[in-house]
Amino acid sequence: MSCSTYLQLTVMAAILIAATRGYIVKDGNCSLVSSGIPVVTNFDMEKYLGKWYEIERYEQDFQRDLECVTVEYSRNEKDDTIEFRNKGFSTEKDAFASFSGTARIFDPLGKPPGGKLIVSYGVKSSNESNYWVVDTDYTRFSVVYSCMPMDDSETVSEGYWLLSRTPELTEELQITEKLKFLLNTYFIPSHVRTTNQTESLCRKEPEKRAVPATLVLPPF
């Protein structure tokens, strides 16, 4: 088998595996794949802090089948870093899973700072931005894009999240139209999965035992 055939098969295998898992894998590096994606300018981290509800996403390995997903960003007063806590409910395991990490602005000296963050889980830290705020009004919605190199270094995996300050997204026409435009222009609607935020499913938290952290693999 020639080297290039082997490579092609590897790439195909990666795409097939990813397809059955539901997340998106593309050939190339992140700087190429992401080149057309807009990012907010003049990003205000303080206004972004607090709790967000996930409304929809591309499926991700680390979030597989999780519903009721929320993420909360807070400032650690001690060292001024941003911490986050991601939570989701696994209907299969009938339990909440959570993981946490830190976030920082990719280019804090940028004038104005752009909405590119470096999100790290646990001790693993990256120096590349992997969380792009495509658009947000801070008070109702946020559209997030991510590109992460896969281990094979030939392919990348992409993420899309639509977050809302409330369990149900605003129905304001102007925002609905904007979100529809962003999704159709920069993302792949057929890959989008809706997150169930139904109260009866998501508000049982105190009675639920948390899934051990090891059952949920952090992405980076």
Ligand SMILES: *[C@@H]1O[C@H](CO)[C@@H](O)[C@H](O)[C@H]1NC(C)=O
């Ligand atoms: C991404 O790929 C392009 C084309 O192969 C190359 O020019 C560029 O340097 C690569 N960027 C990185 C960061 O590897």
Ligand SMILES: *[C@@H]1O[C@H](CO)[C@@H](O)[C@H](O)[C@H]1NC(C)=O
């Ligand atoms: C991140 O670190 C790697 C390896 O140390 C380096 O090659 C790369 O240029 C760095 N990227 C940025 C954006 O600083």
Ligand SMILES: *[C@@H]1O[C@H](CO)[C@@H](O)[C@H](O)[C@H]1NC(C)=O
């Ligand atoms: C969300 O979960 C609730 C409670 O389990 C269920 O009744 C409802 O059908 C689910 N909604 C969707 C859109 O799957």
